[in-house]
Amino acid sequence: MLELQEGQNCWRRSHIRDGGFILSGQDFFRAFRQALLQAERYVYILAWDISESIELARVEGFDDGYPLTMNEFIFSVLDARPELEIYILLWDYSMVYLAEREWLPFTKWREKGHPQLHLETDDAIDIGASHHQKVIVVDDALAFCGGFDLSTWRWDTKEHHPDDPRRKTPNGESYQPYHDVQVVCTGEVAKDLGDLCAQRWLRGTGNELPRRDSLPENVPWPASVTRDLKDTEVGIALTYSSYKEYQAAFQIRALYLDIIRSAEHYIYIENQYLSSHEMTNALITRLKDKEGPEIVIILTREAGWAEESTLGVLRDRLLEKLVKADRYGRFSVFYPFVEDESGQRTQVYVHAKLLIADDRMIIAGSANLSNRSMKVDSEVDLILTFQNAAEEVRHLLHRLLAIHFNCSEDVVIRSRDNERSLCSMIEELGNGRLHRLRKLEAGTSSFVLRKLADTQLLDPDEPLSPASWMRKVIQDNQEKKKKTKKEGGDKPKRLRYLKWSLILLAGVLTVWLLNTLWGGVLDKEVIAGYLEGFRNSPLIVPIITVIFLVSGLITAPLNVLLVASTVAIGPWITLGCGLSGSLLSAAIAFWAGKRFGKPLLQKMTGEKLEKLSQKLARRGVLSIALIRLVPVAPFVVVNLVAGFSKIRFSPFFFGSILGMVPGMSAVVWITEQVQSAVAKPHWQTWLLVIISLLVFGLLIYFLRKNFK
Secondary structure, X not given: OOOOOEOOOEOEEEEEEEEEEEOOHHHHHHHHHHHHHHOOOEEEEEEOOEOOOOEOOOOOOOOOOOOOEHHHHHHHHHHHOOOOEEEEEEEOOHHHHOOOOOOHHHOHHHHOOOOOEEEEEEOOOOOOOOEOOOEEEEOOOEEEEEOOOEOOOOOOOOOOOOOOOOOEOOOOOEOOOEEOOEEEEEOHHHHHHHHHHHHHXXXXXXXXXXXXXXXXXXXXXXXXXXXXXXXXXXXXXXXXXXXXXXXXXXXXXXXXXXXXXXXOOEEEEEEOOEOOHHHHHHHHHHHHOOOOOEEEEEOXXXXXXHHHHHHHHXXXXXXXXXXXXXXXXXXXXXXXXXXXOOOOEEEOEEOOEEEEEOOOEEEEXXXXXXXXXXXXXXXXEEEEEOOOOOHHHHHHHHHHHHHHHOOOHHHHHHHHHHOOOHHHHHHHHOOOOOOEEEEOOOOOXXXXXXXXXXXXXXXXXXXXXXXXXXXXXHHHHHHHHHHHHHOOOOOOHHHHHHHHHHHHHHHHHHHHHHHHHHOOOOOHHHHHHHHHHHHOOOOHHHHHHHHHHHHHHOOOOHHHHHHHHHHHHOHHHHHHHHHHHHHHHHHHHHHHHHHHOOHHHXXXXXXXXXXXXXXXXXXXXXXXXXXXXXXXXXXXXXXXXXXXXXXXXXXXXXXXXXXXXXXXHHHHHHHHHHHHHHHOOOHHHHHHHHHHHHHHHHHHHHHHHHHO
């Protein structure tokens, strides 16, 4: 029997007074509207993504007296209720997912605004991690928690028609059928999820979230949602990676492992991804157990080329391992597939994050079966547990299967009563149906991909943060030292000397071998001939300009590029193209900083950003010129900071020209003099080089000392 332990496999133990399961985007958007129309004081929203322009209601003839689109609906509700306030906390890295998210800086919520609408972005998490919790709390009395976002590509009906004309983005783009699960609940759990929102708000903004002193007299409940749960115990489990003073929380990971270990009869999983080695190994252990449970997994078949080339490779490899471990024939994996009478067919995109076990346990929330969801991103899951097999759990499973086969629950119940296993029941239900669960044939024939999938590279279980990596290195070194000391002391010095000597010898041999093999090919005549051909290319100006433009955006050292280009191409083309490309790069980064804000840059640069902002406080041509002459941060960082500061573009641009021309000219001049001195060595040419270096060095020293 699973036991919930606070701080171990759950954050809090709580209680649901009334609860229900929402199994389509259409039902979720409708319930959201109904909940907001009953709100009195506060609505809190934690979001991975949100879209102001989605149409919430897409049923012909629908009319509840309010506009259909999100933005107009929110504003109308707030205008009608002056005492109501809405607080939205959104993960701040929308630029990472620009292809599938609205550009936050262009939203009417930011441009037009509303005094009762408070929209903030949250970057209080390590680089590479995301805030993935999806929570809505109304008056601390009603809460939504699950996989649904209030965003594009979420709306669909339970029927998942292959070609539903209503399933379109605000831009008119059609998308594939979409399946997800959301929990709506009242009672103590709603207040606890409100506490989670308040903690996130404080962590992300530094401010307290206003809370109700008492619950409303009439607890809101969406009229369109059936009450599936009554007086039910529930646990709330979290994932957080450690960040500054905030401790890590891996309760969802522990919860999944505990359920997998304790399940006796079956484990039914619906999930967007399967990329966690740890979760897979836990399932493999149960498959090897002669008396272990049956395991059925419902996944997305194809999630797009980017995800298929990473998480898809992992999924295929892990499924390969599961199939191999299935010695007793208790494992099956499927994907939802729909077809209509005309032959139109497609997969259904599975976005659900759900586990059902033994008719006694349900996990529903935001966490995928990935390393990120278990150890990196912020996640929240609800866990329902029952002492014995419960009708509430069976009912949810039957509803889900009825959706996948587009049939009634009675058909599912009869089939389950007649079959001994979930897998055989699924195969029986699919006979002759246009909507069905197809077996997902997965595996990887590539040795390289198989080995890559066996690592953590495709789904890291740590944030992409240098600070995190450094902590891990330090911790590993400390553990290694403790282990060495425990085993009887460090290695003798002569062994360390021998190791480094062998490494040095290997390096020398490598250099000698490369010189022997390639020395006759990569000689100076060949290189000079190649550069000469490049010099005479009619496209030399745009090519060099683009190189400087790209280099300025990726923080490549511009001075090194100036030197190399001067040697290869000549001083005048280098200076002209270098200045043009760098200024274009500066303009692009300035625009990006102005549009996307500073959260990511703050995380990357820390206190240096604040100092740089102070240097830009005068916001004049001269201050920009001085910063260009005496760089205080990487080129692209200066441009981004200038963008989100209030400096106008014209002083930024002309100040950049004023500051960059002398510095770039000096680098090109000195490079040209050194090249001349090497070609025609003479004491006069070398004296000119030395004088140029001294003058340039003294100028930089003077500027740093007086204008830093």
